[in-house]
Amino acid sequence: MSTIYMDIQNISPKMEMFDYENIVAKFATSEGVKEQDKTKYFKQQWMPFAWAATLGFIEGVSKPLEGDLKKETFKYTTINNNGERIFQSLILFAVAKKGHEILQDVTELNKTIEEFANGGFEIIHGKISSNPDYFNHPNDYINFLLDSLDN
């Protein structure tokens, strides 16, 4: 008998190196740095990933991973430990998209989350490419959310 958490906890989601360098590393304090870099909105690297994944799921944008990949990232246990509700949501979103059977295939589950995160990263890139200063101010993230809620 096992829970989905037990199955997935030691898996690290992968992401494209381009997304890691241009979004994750840019918006979040590097792993292992104790003090948060005040110029960065997120204090841990799993956060922009979770944000992108949620965005991908909600907007229904999924994209297979291509090119150079960042393999050594955080594990799902980090997401669960720091943001249990987000972790639960990601699993539920995957179920919504792929059906309950996905709970039996943890590899597929991880792949689904990775691909929707990849889709989310693409949405964020779109925003940045139209305005490079977007997300320079903390309120930009909130305004971005409000915009999507108003739409």
Added chain:
Amino acid sequence: MIIQKVELNNFKSYYGNQVFNFKNGLNIVSGKIGTGKTSLYEAFQWVLLDSMSFKDNIDEDFILNKKFEFESLQKNINQIESSVTIFVEEDSIVYRIKKENVYTIKNNDCQIQEINTSISFEEPRTGNSKVILDRREVESKLDELFPEKLRKYLLFKGETLNQLIDFSNPNTLEQAVKQISYLPLFSRMSRIIDDIIEKTDRKYRNKLQANARDQKKSQQLNYDLESKQRDLTAKKDKFKQAKIDIEKLEEKEKEYTEKLSFVAGFPDLKEEENRLEYQRKRAFDNLETIDKESKQLFINKWIIAKSHPLLDKAEVELRKFISWRQNEIAVSREQLELGVPGDHLIRRMVKERKCLICGTTEKDNPDLIKIIETHLDENKKVKNLLSDEVEDLNEKVMDIVKNISPIKTSTSDIKRDLKNHILRNKEKEGEIASINEALKKTKEKIEDLIKEKGYQILELDPKTITSAIQRVKGDLATKRSQKEFYDKQVRGLESEIRGLNKKFEELVGLEEIDVNEIPEKKSLNYLYEIKQIIDKKVDIEKNDLIEKIENEANKIQKSIIQQSKDNDIIVLYVKISKDDYSISFVDKDGNPNPGHGAQETLAKMSLISSVLKLSNEYKGESYPFIVDAPTSNFDDTITKPFIKSVSENFTQGLVILKDIHLEIDAYKNEEFTKSIHTIEKSSDTPGESSIINSYTIINPIK
């Protein structure tokens, strides 16, 4: 005597050689804050009072024009100068009073090498040029031109007015009166007479003793008198010492008060700056807390704001599985009921350890019960027949489906949360913007004050000065009571001595000798008579002078107020006590009136004008009157009449005023203004002003 012109050569904000030409009558110099008004005043102060402010050594560093210093450093010049020359005309002779600082530049550092003061002029008889360089000779000539005792009244800043005439310290007016009258001379004469009386009296007593009938008694009396005289001299010395100490302490008090008035407003501004910086820090801290909270909420809650449709879909998906499984279980149970004994029968078989259908016991087949038990769940009910895989999935489904409802509940108000956050953020940012604005204004005021008064303002601590004033005041109170005590003792001893003298004369007896025929007694009588005349003259002179000062000051005040455009200003008159020089206000009917700040300032200015005017008449001289910012405390309606009064009361007045550009034409057209200069700051690089690229420009307007 008039000041013809002043040449400023790389002095403070005046770059290169710049000249103010003045005329007989009223001269005005006007400009905005930080343009060089105070520098002009300080030029006079530097030459005539030999000091710029309180810390001469520091101020000397600020004399050299910084733009000139910077350029000289760049050009590697070895020696440079900064100087002020005042051209004074008296009895058709023009005296050039020049003070200069000579600097040497070594290793990119500018150091004062020497400070020189000289007075040059042309001898009227010979026509030869003469230059006075010896310090004592310079001082003596300077004293002829600008009597040292009068200088502080001839040249002062509006803000230091209180040191010259202070309503709470009558001694200030007494000092002013002493400076302009012959009273100190009379006091000196009185002291000399006292000295002669003492000596003559001793001789007279010796003669009396020689003629005394009772030698023993007269010897005793003489001895007593000598002893009392010695005591009197000692007490008089102590009285004098107390007086000297009081004067010194009063000087100290004046110096500290001057320092305190110099820093006036600065500590409040610094405190305001600190308070605003603290408020800004707190507002930033609050903003940071809001930001931290928002980041936490963003990642844990807000990013799933639009997830309800997905969650609903996930729930449908999971419930579909749950329903399917339940259905499977039901089907399995139904199938069980057809061929397999029910729960009740199986529980009995397990309990009785035998098959109730075929009668086989545990003895016959030891594994029978174990086999039956594997088909029962923990409630001893027959298990369904679904696969382990399905049951494993069920565990996972059940584990996550329970999260849906709490997630949905917690995210139901996100839009409102986000809007509230934005609002809180904007409010805080607005608060910071208004603090920044206030801080900017306060910093500008501080900068203006530093520009106006120099960097030494940063070094003066008002708390230390205030406590020094308190200490001086305490010492003053002690010394004043000591002075009073010795004064009483002196008067007591003098009366005792008079009594003893009388007894002494009685001892001699009129039969043997006529005391009035003794030459010393005759001298003494004349001396007492002279002393009485002097004392009377002093009283008359003092009362007369006080009356004149009072009348003149009131005349000046009345004329100023009557010329003011504001008809609501009540004319108050100053009343000076002839006993102790204390000053008070009375209305036109002579009733006491407390007055108010601006009225007090006007009264003080009128008193000084009156003192100087009387001094001019009294000593047959006329001196220029130089004042910086005299009207800063005045209502605009009084400013002009006051300036006019300066023109009426002084042969020459140099008044340095705050910006009057709005009324410049009005001033220009006035008959009483003889010259007007405006000054402004110019910069080598427009729009960018720093100490090394900006300098004062003089514009002669009239």
